[in-house]
Amino acid sequence: MHRIYLSPHFDDICFSLGGFAEQSGGLLLNLFTRCEWTAYPVTPRSGQSLTDHVSALRRSEDIAFATEARLEREDLPLSDARVKGDDTFNLAGIDGVVVDLTEHLIPRLFEIWGETNEPRSRELFCPLGIGGHRDHVATLMAIRDALPALQKRCTVFFYEDLHYASNKSVRLKGLQRAHEILVPRELTPRILMQSKDRFLRKMSLVESYKSQLFNPPRHEDFIPASAFASFAHEMIWQAT
Numbered sequence: 001m002h003r004i005y006l007s008p009h010f011d012d013i014c015f016s017l018g019g020f021a022e023q024s025g026g027l028l029l030n031l032f033t034r035c036e037w038t039a040y041p042v043t044p045r046s047g048q049s050l051t052d053h054v055s056a057l058r059r060s061e062d063i064a065f066a067t068e069a070r071l072e073r074e075d076l077p078l079s080d081a082r083v084k085g086d087d088t089f090n091l092a093g094i095d096g097v098v099v100d101l102t103e104h105l106i107p108r109l110f111e112i113w114g115e116t117n118e119p120r121s122r123e124l125f126c127p128l129g130i131g132g133h134r135d136h137v138a139t140l141m142a143i144r145d146a147l148p149a150l151q152k153r154c155t156v157f158f159y160e161d162l163h164y165a166s167n168k169s170v171r172l173k174g175l176q177r178a179h180e181i182l183v184p185r186e187l188t189p190r191i192l193m194q195s196k197d198r199f200l201r202k203m204s205l206v207e208s209y210k211s212q213l214f215n216p217p218r219h220e221d222f223i224p225a226s227a228f229a230s231f232a233h234e235m236i237w238q239a240t
Contacts, residue, residue, distance in 0.1 A: 004109065004154075005071075005125045006143070008032055008135040009080060010062040011209040014069075015222060016162045017125060017234055019194045019202040022069040026123075027112070030062065030073065031101065032080035032135045039214035051083055057211055065208040076104050081134040089132050097138040098145070105139075106146045113153050122154035128237065129181070130174030131164025137177075144182055147239070158187070160224045160235040168225035178237075185239040191226070192234040199232035 003026030007013040013021055013028055021028070036054050044053035059075065066073040078101065081088045086097075113122060129137035143156065150156055158178065165171045179187060194202065199219070206217045224235045 002121055003027065003123045003125075004029055004112065006031060006105075006127065006139055008127060008133070008139050009035065010058040011065075011212050012127060012136070012161065013125075014065050014202075014205050014209065016127070016159050016165075017192075017236075018065075018069065018205045019198050019232075020192050020234055020236075021071060022201070022205065023198070026071060028062075028066055028071045028073040029105075029108075030075045031105065031139060032078045033059065033075045034077065034079040034083050036082050037080075038211045040211075042211070051079075054211070058209070061209045061211060065205055068205060068208065076108070078104060086134060088134055091132065091134060091137055094134060094138055094141070097134065098141045101138055102142045102145065105142060106149075109146075109150070110153070124150060124154045124156045125236065126156060126158050127161045128158045128165075128174060128178040130161040130171055130178070132174065132177070133161070133164075136161055137181075140178065140181055147185075155238070157190075157236040157238055158182075160237075162224065162234075163221040165224040165235070166221045168229075171225045182239050187237040187239055189226075190236050190238065191228060192236065193228075194232040194234070196232065 003024060005013045005021055005026055005028050007028060007030045009032055010030055034051055034055050035058060036051050038054055044050050126143040127136045127139055129140040203217060223229060223232060226235060
């Protein structure tokens, strides 16, 4: 597998890189797959916990997306911040989350790619943590810590987290935090422009995750608030 997309939660790759991922193919690797949050109340079946019910519901949505986008998929068995009782947007004590994630994620990446050094033919896509969600930032920090070893095996890109990055002030704050986390590396942006048809296709894929959508998805929520905000696009960055 030459391209791996790290998705903290079941919807993050679709929302953030759905257009690119469908075109490019690869493995969708979901990380924090034990979850409870939905945009509307749900009732578990008798004898089933809310966590098990929501996790299964969201997994089914993710399978539908991956099937439509022709992506392979795999799930790690980690609990998200909400299930663990953590404040979702509070980064206090995040180092423990990073350690736990690293122990599960990094060996799995090395297992998939083996020991062969082919950095030019392999790509890894990691969230920038825009929005400050605890699980997203922990993913960024885990990949940062493993960069020297990872960059011998692949080219690492960091994607802008949507819908968070669609808000200009949230995006700017998130990019600043990502720069600070990745110091002393410099971040170089790359714009992934989308045709009208490709963007409409992405929006249809976004609708796969109905449990996360209180209202019909708005186009403007799935475009970064960059200098190109009037055009359909996604954004990735490379650390050098």
